[in-house]
Amino acid sequence: MRISERLEALGAGVFARMDRRKQVYAASADSLERPLIDLSLGSTDLQPPPAVLEVFAEALREPASAAYCLQAGTLPFREAVAAWVQRRFGVQVDPHREVLLLVGSQEGTAHLPLALLNPGDGALVLDPCYPSHAGGVLLAGGRLRRLSLQADQGWRPDWQQLSAADWQQLRLLVFGFPHNPTATVGAQDCLEEALALTRRHGLVLAHDNPYVDLALEGEAPALLRCPHWREGGIEFFSLSKAWCLGGFRLAFAVGAAPLIEALARVKAVVDFNQSLALQAGAAAALRDWPDWPQRLLPTYRARRELMGAALGRAGWTVPLPGMALYHWLPLPPSLRAMGSEEACSQLLQRSGVALTPGVGFGQAGEGWLRLALVREEPVLLEAARRLAAVTGC
Ligand SMILES: Cc1ncc(COP(=O)(O)O)c(C=O)c1O
Numbered sequence: 001m002r003i004s005e006r007l008e009a010l011g012a013g014v015f016a017r018m019d020r021r022k023q024v025y026a027a028s029a030d031s032l033e034r035p036l037i038d039l040s041l042g043s044t045d046l047q048p049p050p051a052v053l054e055v056f057a058e059a060l061r062e063p064a065s066a067a068y069c070l071q072a073g074t075l076p077f078r079e080a081v082a083a084w085v086q087r088r089f090g091v092q093v094d095p096h097r098e099v100l101l102l103v104g105s106q107e108g109t110a111h112l113p114l115a116l117l118n119p120g121d122g123a124l125v126l127d128p129c130y131p132s133h134a135g136g137v138l139l140a141g142g143r144l145r146r147l148s149l150q151a152d153q154g155w156r157p158d159w160q161q162l163s164a165a166d167w168q169q170l171r172l173l174v175f176g177f178p179h180n181p182t183a184t185v186g187a188q189d190c191l192e193e194a195l196a197l198t199r200r201h202g203l204v205l206a207h208d209n210p211y212v213d214l215a216l217e218g219e220a221p222a223l224l225r226c227p228h229w230r231e232g233g234i235e236f237f238s239l240s241k242a243w244c245l246g247g248f249r250l251a252f253a254v255g256a257a258p259l260i261e262a263l264a265r266v267k268a269v270v271d272f273n274q275s276l277a278l279q280a281g282a283a284a285a286l287r288d289w290p291d292w293p294q295r296l297l298p299t300y301r302a303r304r305e306l307m308g309a310a311l312g313r314a315g316w317t318v319p320l321p322g323m324a325l326y327h328w329l330p331l332p333p334s335l336r337a338m339g340s341e342e343a344c345s346q347l348l349q350r351s352g353v354a355l356t357p358g359v360g361f362g363q364a365g366e367g368w369l370r371l372a373l374v375r376e377e378p379v380l381l382e383a384a385r386r387l388a389a390v391t392g393c
Helices: 005-010 014-026 050-060 071-089 105-116 131-139 164-169 188-201 257-270 276-288 292-313 333-351 377-391
Strands: 099-102 122-127 143-148 170-175 204-208 233-238 251-255 326-330 368-372
Touching (some): 005 131, 014 333, 050 276, 071 099, 071 251, 071 276, 099 105, 099 257, 105 131, 105 170, 105 251, 122 131, 164 188, 170 188, 233 257, 292 326, 333 368
Parallel strands (some): 122 170
Antiparallel strands (some): 099 251
16 A cells, blocks of 8 residues: 655654654553653643633533534634734734634644645745644645754744745745744744745745743744734644643634635635534633633743753753743753664653654754653652663763
């Protein structure tokens, strides 16, 4: 049997590769002595607002929640999004034409290229970037161009890497600050600059922004605060991180009406939206608990300090992450030569701690590891102790 060349180009994906390694570790004798500590996924252990879970539970009993939900049925949710956008950014958006419900923002960024690219059209992603950004372009048969981010430039894009001829080949820029995996908050002026460039060269700018409410330092940028966002802009938000609802797969896009319509047409082929019960809970979260993300920040800040100090004492270099959820760490000296993929494999086998290899987010992530602050403090301390022991620091 043959699979498509596109799928070949996609490879296994960093989270799938780590998933297999974690499964092998969990089945090994070592895991009895040292249970797996999984810090390889941005899947938080913190909880959603209990009242939102109540809304889900109540709404699940409604017969309509079991039915397919076509686009028209999502209007109450889209209205809740429009009200949140108004409160959060002071921007009025049309819930009929400028808002779209998504089955996770990953789904939205992965499907968008299908709506915009013809085979061979160029799309620019950051390197490193969240895997669905590059994956969506490859699935759509687009030509992927990567813009390397560098630590010594504070992970800020250097547009000089692109010539006028390069820009002409491009149809889409997928951008995203606060930035996963580098844990950099980014800046509004940098996003404004990206939008100015995409407008000048006639590209669409897709801004993936699931961490907009999770900056620990400074203020997160937002496309919706750029005055010209309707000129080729679309922004993706998620309830996964800020309301701790990752497993429920609830997110939304807000953007220029033609982009929302195009993405909705792709989705009409692919899915019938989330259940009305899930939409009801998501709407309640946005309406009644808009400050939930702020309540999470002290916990993430404390975890960041604790883990940073513990790894620092063990000799690791620990840059201060500007956003919640992640540390982005240069490989410690004893692991540097083997590269991040092998380093994660070895760390898992020898310590039972799962981290994510930086190279899984793109070649510019080589030499780095991502550690997610998604366990309680004693577990994080135990992870730091085990990592220190096996890296000989
Ligand atoms: C930048 C970025 N985009 C999207 C996602 C996925 O979010 P969702 O759960 O909404 O699909 C993540 C998850 O880690 C992410 O870091």
